[in-house]
Amino acid sequence: xxxxxxxxxxxxxxxxxxxxxxxxxxxxxxLLPKSVSLASLSDLFKPEITFKNYQEVFSQAPFGRFFLNxxxxxVSVTLGNxxxxxxxxxxxxxxxxxxxxxxxxxxxxxxxxxxxxxLIPLFILIxxxxxxxxxxxxxxxxxxxxxxxxxMRQYIQVLPADLEEAARIDGAGxxxxxxxxxxxxxxxxxxxxxxxxxxxxxxxFLFPFIFTSxxxxxxxxxxxxxxQGYQSIDWPHLFAASGLSTLPILALFIFFQRQIxxxxxxxxxxx
Amino acid sequence: MDRQAEFVGWAxxxxxFSDPDFWLALKNTSFFVLGTIPFTTIMALWVAILVxxxxxxxxxxxxxxFIPSVTSMVVIALVFTNLYAKDGYLTLLASIxxxxxxxxxxxxxxxxALPSIMLMDVWVSFGYYMLLYLAGLQAIPQELYESAExxxxxxxxxxxxxxxPYLRPMTLLIILINTIRSFQIFVEIFVMTKGGxxxxxxxxxxxxxxxxxNRFQMGYxxxxxxxxxxxxxxxxxxxxRLFKVGQGVAE
Numbered sequence: 428x429x430x431x432x433x434x435x436x437x438x439x440x441x442x443x444x445x446x447x448x449x450x451x452x453x454x455x456x457x458l459l460p461k462s463v464s465l466a467s468l469s470d471l472f473k474p475e476i477t478f479k480n481y482q483e484v485f486s487q488a489p490f491g492r493f494f495l496n497x498x499x500x501x502v503s504v505t506l507g508n509x510x511x512x513x514x515x516x517x518x519x520x521x522x523x524x525x526x527x528x529x530x531x532x533x534x535x536x537x538x539x540x541x542x543x544x545x546l547i548p549l550f551i552l553i554x555x556x557x558x559x560x561x562x563x564x565x566x567x568x569x570x571x572x573x574x575x576x577x578x579m580r581q582y583i584q585v586l587p588a589d590l591e592e593a594a595r596i597d598g599a600g601x602x603x604x605x606x607x608x609x610x611x612x613x614x615x616x617x618x619x620x621x622x623x624x625x626x627x628x629x630x631x632f633l634f635p636f637i638f639t640s641x642x643x644x645x646x647x648x649x650x651x652x653x654x655q656g657y658q659s660i661d662w663p664h665l666f667a668a669s670g671l672s673t674l675p676i677l678a679l680f681i682f683f684q685r686q687i688x689x690x691x692x693x694x695x696x697x698x
Numbered sequence: 699m700d701r702q703a704e705f706v707g708w709a710x711x712x713x714x715f716s717d718p719d720f721w722l723a724l725k726n727t728s729f730f731v732l733g734t735i736p737f738t739t740i741m742a743l744w745v746a747i748l749v750x751x752x753x754x755x756x757x758x759x760x761x762x763x764f765i766p767s768v769t770s771m772v773v774i775a776l777v778f779t780n781l782y783a784k785d786g787y788l789t790l791l792a793s794i795x796x797x798x799x800x801x802x803x804x805x806x807x808x809x810x811a812l813p814s815i816m817l818m819d820v821w822v823s824f825g826y827y828m829l830l831y832l833a834g835l836q837a838i839p840q841e842l843y844e845s846a847e848x849x850x851x852x853x854x855x856x857x858x859x860x861x862x863p864y865l866r867p868m869t870l871l872i873i874l875i876n877t878i879r880s881f882q883i884f885v886e887i888f889v890m891t892k893g894g895x896x897x898x899x900x901x902x903x904x905x906x907x908x909x910x911x912n913r914f915q916m917g918y919x920x921x922x923x924x925x926x927x928x929x930x931x932x933x934x935x936x937x938x939r940l941f942k943v944g945q946g947v948a949e
Contacts, residue, residue, distance in 0.1 A: 436753045442745060443762045446825065449777045450769065452787070539934070543882045543903045544927045547910055547920045630770040632885050637911060648772040652889050655776060662780055669773040680768050684761055687768065688829060 450673070457481070457666035480667035490668060492643055493650040497672075500565045500635070500646060501628040507570035508624045509617055515571065516579025517605050521588070531580075537573040543633065550637055564638040565646070569628060575620045582616035583609060618686045622679065626687070629676060647672040710921035720922060722897055723905040724929075726812060730901065731880045734816045734823075739872055741824040743865070746831035747857070760832065763825035771822070775889035778818045779805065782890075805891055808898035815886050815899060823879075827872045834868035835861065870941040874934055881930050902926045 458476045484490050518524070519531055549568055558564040586609070594608050610617065632648045639645060645653070651668055680687060714720050749759050766774065781788040784803035793799050800807030804814040842860050851859070884903040887893060893900040893908065900908075902922065910919030 432751065432753055435748050435751050436755070439745075439748050439753070439759050442748075443759060446763055446766060446821065449774065449781060449821075450765065452781070453773070453777045539878075539931075541878055541882050541927060541930055543884065543906070544923050546906065547916055547923060550910075551916065626768055630768075630772075632770075632772050632888075633907070637907075648770050651770075651776065652772045652885075655779075655889065660779075665776060666780075669770075669776055673769055673773055676768055676770070677765070680761070680765065688760075688764065 453666045453673075454670050457663060457670045459663060461663050480663045481671065484664055484668045484671065487664060488650065488654060488668075489642065490647075490650070490671070493645055493647045494671070496562075496565075496644065497629060497646040497648075499562065501625050503562075503566045504569045504628045505621050505625045507566070508572060508575050508620055511571035512575030512579045512620055513605065513610055513613070513617070515576045517583055517609060519576070519580040520583035521591070534573045534576055538577070546633065546637065549634070553638055558638075560639050560641055560644050562644075565635050565644075568634070569624075572624065575624065578616055578620055579613065582613055586612055615686070618683070619689055622683050622686050626676065626679070629672075706917065710918045711925070713918065714921055714925060719897065719900065719905060720902075723900045723902045726899060727881060727883065727901045730812065730816055730819075730883060731877060733813075734819050734880060735873060735876050738820045738824050738827060738876060739869065741820060742827035742872065743831050743869075745824065746828045746835060747861070749828070749832060750835045760829065763828055765825070766822045767826040769822075771885040772889055774818070774822050775886045778814075779890050782814055806895055808896050811891050811895060812899045815883075815890060818886065819880070819883070823876070827876065830868060830872055831865065834865050838864045866941065870937065874937055877933050877937065878930055881926065881933070 457480055458478070460475050460477050460479065515534075519527065519534075553559055553564045553568075556563070558567070590608050590612075591604050594604050599607070630648060631646070632652060635646045636649045636652070639649070647668075651665070651672065654668065655665060745763060749756055749763075753759075778788075780786055782804040783789065784799075784801070784806075786803065789799055789803060792804075800810055804810045838861060843856055846856050846860060882903050883901050884907065887899050887901055887904045888907070891899040893904050903926070906919045906923050906926070909915050909922065
């Protein structure tokens, strides 16, 4: 019995090593000087770790700008979702209004629509609004999402309504009740929505790629994918840039592992 | 964009049926979907069962397997482009294992480009489905296993008659989510092969991109996207039907 547990542990270690190898390889080779040939095994283990690639990434291409764009977009979209998913979720959980049921079902149906199908209609819409190649195009389409609405509604629905009633009797308005009474009790759900939206947006590629054209509007994933095509591939720099874009996500993951896991599984489990 | 739009009726849809590129894209995409999902699902279930055993460091393993799922697909595709190159380490590993390596590397041969991307997809996505399976496994009442042990059931019997039936709804869900996702594969193709060599990795969403944004035929691209939507929905409904049959105990 003991032996088989040790066996399982070792087996898992091997599978995990295989799973993480490509990412570890990326981080390791981004720390090697350019003179080291990545292809030669004997060169690979000379201890010449350097951060030069990381410095050079910022001087070679406007990576600072790409990062700024990614941060502006991901943070705005996250804040927007916190606000709008709360508003809509609260209304679905607590209010009575005409067509509530059909509206809620239509929110769930939107969850089923494959995102890429929306590419062309969204592109046309963005052009008509004159938003092409602006932050509006990167932010506005994603300010609310059906999964977030669903999670907020589920969470608010099971909260006791007494506090809200008490606040209402004391003369608090609807917004005051939502922001000062309900939402402070929703921190776990808000955390799940925020992290999920941030991750998704930080890694988004196709939409920002199609909706922008000038270099100054590119986000990190778009810049990485295009950078590859510029010259013959410069792996150390490309990997340093990839590492930089991955590190915030890894840090987020280590700190908020529980919320990330419950966010990504909640969407699936509750359907 | 300035041109006055002209109503063309079903013309774009009719064109689709005689477009060999569309049929090729559909064939490649279906091959991708059918060729990855069984492996991803089995791998996810297998690793979930291993992690669910009473071993030290369960949280560590759970997190570790999940890391590729939170990493940007662009980054992963770039790393694998490097590993699959003709002097890359996966290529080296393949030649050590005696797998024939195409001269220009795996991504430059019509025979191996798509399967290489499929292998990467299994690698990158199984961790997420493993987590879902793990949640499913932990929802199974422990008493069932205990009473099975008392009646002398072995590991395989417990798996076959307790875990597997209980995981049935979860398996449906996993296959469903993965089907919807896999039919839309794009980023990997864009970064690694641009649909090549010789259209051997052309997928439906890549064709939508190509037709809509390189050839600027928005109407035709929309028709392709819409047909893809219908195909995905048909697949989803079929899977729900298939799994309901013989389920007996409904949720």
